[in-house]
Amino acid sequence: MIYLDNAATTYPKPTNVENAVRTALKKYGANPGRSGHKMAMETSEMIYNCRVKLAEFFGGNEPENVIFTLNCTHALNFVIKGILNKGDHIIISQLEHNAVIRPVHKMKMDNIITYDIAKVYPENTKKTVESFEELIKPNTRAIICTCTSNVFGTVMPIKEIGELAKGKGLAFIVDGAQGAGILPINIEQMNIDYLCMPGHKGLYGPMGTGAIVCREPEILNTIIEGGTGSLSSKLEQPDFYPDRFESGTVNAIGIIGLSAGIDFVKSKSVKRIHDHEIKLIKEIRKKLADNDNIIFYTGEHNEKFYAPVLSFNIEGIKSEEGALKLNDMGFALRAGFHCAPLAHLSYGTDKTGTIRVSPSAFNSLNEAEMFCDAVIKIAKNR
Amino acid sequence: MNSYVRVTSITHATKGKNILMANGYKAYIRRLSQINETGGCGFVLVFNGDVEKVKALLEKSKIRVLGSGVL
Numbered sequence: 451m452i453y454l455d456n457a458a459t460t461y462p463k464p465t466n467v468e469n470a471v472r473t474a475l476k477k478y479g480a481n482p483g484r485s486g487h488k489m490a491m492e493t494s495e496m497i498y499n500c501r502v503k504l505a506e507f508f509g510g511n512e513p514e515n516v517i518f519t520l521n522c523t524h525a526l527n528f529v530i531k532g533i534l535n536k537g538d539h540i541i542i543s544q545l546e547h548n549a550v551i552r553p554v555h556k557m558k559m560d561n562i563i564t565y566d567i568a569k570v571y572p573e574n575t576k577k578t579v580e581s582f583e584e585l586i587k588p589n590t591r592a593i594i595c596t597c598t599s600n601v602f603g604t605v606m607p608i609k610e611i612g613e614l615a616k617g618k619g620l621a622f623i624v625d626g627a628q629g630a631g632i633l634p635i636n637i638e639q640m641n642i643d644y645l646c647m648p649g650h651k652g653l654y655g656p657m658g659t660g661a662i663v664c665r666e667p668e669i670l671n672t673i674i675e676g677g678t679g680s681l682s683s684k685l686e687q688p689d690f691y692p693d694r695f696e697s698g699t700v701n702a703i704g705i706i707g708l709s710a711g712i713d714f715v716k717s718k719s720v721k722r723i724h725d726h727e728i729k730l731i732k733e734i735r736k737k738l739a740d741n742d743n744i745i746f747y748t749g750e751h752n753e754k755f756y757a758p759v760l761s762f763n764i765e766g767i768k769s770e771e772g773a774l775k776l777n778d779m780g781f782a783l784r785a786g787f788h789c790a791p792l793a794h795l796s797y798g799t800d801k802t803g804t805i806r807v808s809p810s811a812f813n814s815l816n817e818a819e820m821f822c823d824a825v826i827k828i829a830k831n832r
Numbered sequence: 833m834n835s836y837v838r839v840t841s842i843t844h845a846t847k848g849k850n851i852l853m854a855n856g857y858k859a860y861i862r863r864l865s866q867i868n869e870t871g872g873c874g875f876v877l878v879f880n881g882d883v884e885k886v887k888a889l890l891e892k893s894k895i896r897v898l899g900s901g902v903l
Contacts, residue, residue: 498843
């Protein structure tokens with residue numbers, strides 16, 4: 451099988467991640483931050499090391515401002531529900547994933563907040579930032595924006611939106627699901643207050659890992675309370691991070707794997723991985739573009755405006771059907787709506803969905819060519 | 833004789849230990865449970881040195897010190 455579904459989760463994982471997880475199962479099997487015995491302390495040290503790596507990787511200042519979650523959706527829910535109070539207004543982009551839309555919409559349906567959706571102008575930073583600015587109200591509390599569309603790869607002008615948020619005194623929350631480890635992100639330079647991310651995509655960690663990297667976190671409301679191993683005779687949830695948001699046992703094995711994933715990305719460099727993946731996407735786009743019955747929805751794949759994700763359809767074939775045919779030919783891709791209904795509405799694919807191809811550091815040019823041959827074969831035999 | 837400072841969490845304890853070691857202290861983390869005003873179970877940093885100096889060093893790095901003592 452040739453795996454091209456890396457926007458869902460990267461596969462395969464690097465060998466050092468496999469080894470780290472295997473070692474962790476044997477050597478770091480104790481509950482970190484709870485007991486005081488040797489293995490618990492050593493496991494805690496490994497967890498701490500991963501906090502340090504994440505803080506450094508994303509330009510954060512303190513390791514305690516790195517909060518581990520189970521995935522990016524959990525991270526976003528913690529921040530969205532933690533920061534918003536009754537009467538607040540929030541602005542999201544029209545390319546958001548359901549991980550953002552659903553918690554925000556739920557809070558609206560519960561009459562807690564209101565929200566507006568900013569129109570995105572692909573390849574036009576100025577107009578996109580203006581569309582966010584036009585929606586700011588006196589009660590606007592925050593802007594939430596994805597790094598890049600998980601469907602179309604559209605890169606959002608995060609730095610410029612961050613400047614806008616800072617200038618207007620708004621919190622800036624970024625969904626880094628498709629950006630963390632894939633694009634350069636520096637929370638200080640980009641004025642990101644809360645960067646939410648999965649550990650299992652561009653950072654090459656195991657599934658079941660995610661994180662929030664905060665700049666100077668406020669004391670946010672909690673949605674989960676419980677044991678933290680700290681101040682345990684107090685009935686109130688701790689008011690300090692990461693404990694405030696880390697009730698219950700963390701996924702220590704996964705976090706140790708994530709730590710190795712970060713090492714992998716750093717050893718290759720974000721830029722080299724990105725350039726490699728962009729090269730593959732450009733080749734795929736170029737080869738498929740010679741066929742009239744392949745439909746694209748975005749412009750030429752300029753890396754300034756697009757991440758290494760490409761959506762397309764084969765004329766006359768439903769997206770899910772196309773992906774199934776590709777599966778039968780040995781290619782793993784995701785089709786349909788990718789949990790991003792607003793994005794599909796924006797690009798006019800809300801009735802059809804799309805087939806999405808997303809390579810990783812492990813895909814080769816030869817695999818990209820084989821993939822194109824398969825798509826062309828399906829298109830010709832439809 | 834070893835002194836200790838009590839901090840809020842294992843994360844702050846690990847951060848504190850690294851800071852102390854970088855500043856020439858011999859330090860280690862120990863679990864300490866005591867039901868008192870500091871809130872029950874937690875972690876302490878054990879070291880050999882001046883408690884007030886260590887407190888100042890830790891607080892400069894945003895580590896909240898909940899108490900101190902002698903082991």
